[in-house]
Amino acid sequence: MTRLAIDYDDVAAAHRRLEGIAHHTPVLHSTTADASTGARLYFKAEHLQRVGAFKFRGGYNAVSLLGEAQKRAGVIAFSSGNHAQAIALSARLHGTRAVIVMPEDAPEIKIAATRGYGAEVVLYDRYTQDREALGRALAEAEGLALIPPYNHPHVMAGQGTAAKELFDDVGELDTLFVPLGGGGLLSGCATVARARYPGCRIIGVEPEAGNDAQQSLRRGEIVSIATPHTIADGAQTPALGDLTFPVIRERVDDIVTVSDARLVEAMAFMASRLKQIIEPTGCLGVAAAFQAGEKLAGHRVGVMLSGGNIDLPRFAALVHGR
Amino acid sequence: MTRLAIDYDDVAAAHRRLEGIAHHTPVLHSTTADASTGARLYFKAEHLQRVGAFKFRGGYNAVSLLGEAQKRAGVIAFSSGNHAQAIALSARLHGTRAVIVMPEDAPEIKIAATRGYGAEVVLYDRYTQDREALGRALAEAEGLALIPPYNHPHVMAGQGTAAKELFDDVGELDTLFVPLGGGGLLSGCATVARARYPGCRIIGVEPEAGNDAQQSLRRGEIVSIATPHTIADGAQTPALGDLTFPVIRERVDDIVTVSDARLVEAMAFMASRLKQIIEPTGCLGVAAAFQAGEKLAGHRVGVMLSGGNIDLPRFAALVHGR
Numbered sequence: 179m180t181r182l183a184i185d186y187d188d189v190a191a192a193h194r195r196l197e198g199i200a201h202h203t204p205v206l207h208s209t210t211a212d213a214s215t216g217a218r219l220y221f222k223a224e225h226l227q228r229v230g231a232f233k234f235r236g237g238y239n240a241v242s243l244l245g246e247a248q249k250r251a252g253v254i255a256f257s258s259g260n261h262a263q264a265i266a267l268s269a270r271l272h273g274t275r276a277v278i279v280m281p282e283d284a285p286e287i288k289i290a291a292t293r294g295y296g297a298e299v300v301l302y303d304r305y306t307q308d309r310e311a312l313g314r315a316l317a318e319a320e321g322l323a324l325i326p327p328y329n330h331p332h333v334m335a336g337q338g339t340a341a342k343e344l345f346d347d348v349g350e351l352d353t354l355f356v357p358l359g360g361g362g363l364l365s366g367c368a369t370v371a372r373a374r375y376p377g378c379r380i381i382g383v384e385p386e387a388g389n390d391a392q393q394s395l396r397r398g399e400i401v402s403i404a405t406p407h408t409i410a411d412g413a414q415t416p417a418l419g420d421l422t423f424p425v426i427r428e429r430v431d432d433i434v435t436v437s438d439a440r441l442v443e444a445m446a447f448m449a450s451r452l453k454q455i456i457e458p459t460g461c462l463g464v465a466a467a468f469q470a471g472e473k474l475a476g477h478r479v480g481v482m483l484s485g486g487n488i489d490l491p492r493f494a495a496l497v498h499g500r
Numbered sequence: 501m502t503r504l505a506i507d508y509d510d511v512a513a514a515h516r517r518l519e520g521i522a523h524h525t526p527v528l529h530s531t532t533a534d535a536s537t538g539a540r541l542y543f544k545a546e547h548l549q550r551v552g553a554f555k556f557r558g559g560y561n562a563v564s565l566l567g568e569a570q571k572r573a574g575v576i577a578f579s580s581g582n583h584a585q586a587i588a589l590s591a592r593l594h595g596t597r598a599v600i601v602m603p604e605d606a607p608e609i610k611i612a613a614t615r616g617y618g619a620e621v622v623l624y625d626r627y628t629q630d631r632e633a634l635g636r637a638l639a640e641a642e643g644l645a646l647i648p649p650y651n652h653p654h655v656m657a658g659q660g661t662a663a664k665e666l667f668d669d670v671g672e673l674d675t676l677f678v679p680l681g682g683g684g685l686l687s688g689c690a691t692v693a694r695a696r697y698p699g700c701r702i703i704g705v706e707p708e709a710g711n712d713a714q715q716s717l718r719r720g721e722i723v724s725i726a727t728p729h730t731i732a733d734g735a736q737t738p739a740l741g742d743l744t745f746p747v748i749r750e751r752v753d754d755i756v757t758v759s760d761a762r763l764v765e766a767m768a769f770m771a772s773r774l775k776q777i778i779e780p781t782g783c784l785g786v787a788a789a790f791q792a793g794e795k796l797a798g799h800r801v802g803v804m805l806s807g808g809n810i811d812l813p814r815f816a817a818l819v820h821g822r
Contacts, residue, residue, distance in 0.1 A: 201529060204526035204528070204545075205526075206526070206548065223526075225775050226528065226774070226775060228531060230775065287772070449777055450609070450812055452548070453547050453548060453552065453776055453777040453808035454775055454777070455771055455776070455777060456775070486775035490768070490771055490772055490816075490819060491820060494812075494816035494819075494820065497812055497816075498816065
């Protein structure tokens, strides 16, 4: 049996590294959401994490674990947005250089925030250019350590600390919904859930337009697709990673998809009832929980709110355009 | 010396009554807000309270303390909105009738929510009709207990539980900013702060357009003004109450005002950085803290976020109209 990229101890170690640096984010409740599903829903508010998304956890953990010489030389990352800010801030906290390769159609708020953390931003076209190749070329030319957004054990372990905190705060859950792009958050969270509460049903949620992970889980091998067109820009990934997929295959119970229309409904609900501004990707778990509806009756259900970085005009347009 | 309407023990008793019924709301942080003031800011998230505002605390406490016969007969309240929902839900939780007298220009979301909790809603014109007279006439005609929005010891004690929770969670504070309309929340919070941390500076915040409380504190007597025109609809009160004013005079250090423009800035900040949708009145404390700016450097500062009930279109218009 091949050893998987991470185990619970890796997440626990990451959690110690993040203590006092990452926010211990709150768990939110909604009587209305509970009433509509018959479940008790625990929303883990990672949109209130530093940089506005769980990505800070993995990014900081990965930068922490670089060798001293590499820490001095600097880091590079390619990202649809939140990972970019995570690496930019993590580099700044370690007093080192960060170069970030971002898609040119990334939300303006994310590009501005990344520059605001002192990172150098290099833009590319996500529909025609290969960000990985571009990132690797830059890394080699300038001696920078490439920190990928999900397919890295230290990143995966860091993301898992979000689930560890949730279980630490609320105890056992029957079901846990986790947004899914490249699988960093899902693999980390599933590792925690499987170790702590083996009976907890772990469900990854991806956009209907890009169900590569669902196909991968069914076929038992990584399926690649064209970059999907969805409002969930954080989940516009063509494939799972060769490190995240084996963890997901082993530890995740199911992968479901939700439509963009359901994402918008979930965003509007979170805004009007929970007063929270959540980006579309961040609402994947919410939308899936509402889609499951009465199937969750009587259950204790965790829902990862993964990020909140969306321009306010775009937020207003999506929510009011319904 | 005249005894004041409430003391710390009243708040502590209210807190026991609310346990497991009101939400223990989280305390939010923002590295950006801290950096801009040099202070450590603790945002008490009462917009995440049941009914979306701290008002549930006082309303539920007051309904709980009615005699059994009165509980069976029902209650009546007049309110610019959040108190209405608070009484409607409190009545439903006690299995009794609620009649709510609301201004006809109250936010639609508040009228709908009040009806949604099963209350009967009676509308009036806040610029020409006397809501107190209307409320008293209805109460007498139908044998209902009138629960005023702030000028009542049980309401004041209930509101104070928000500050008690904040201190329970974060310990001593140098300064506490509290939104101020009729003074229910401020009198309750000041009572807690004065008893627990006598050195904590307690600052009430009201809209510039309606600084009756500031005038009252300076003159040493209740000053009444015409209903102020401000976006802070929860603070459109003409005067403090004869129960809240003595508590405020005795226990509050200062009352400051903020402009509507500052409120909008605060709302936009809370939306873009903290991902929170806060109604204008709910941002009074935030705006005052930012206005104080560097004067708070090095301090531990509590900020009450009092409510989040605002129609999303109005929220978007205010925040984008800047």
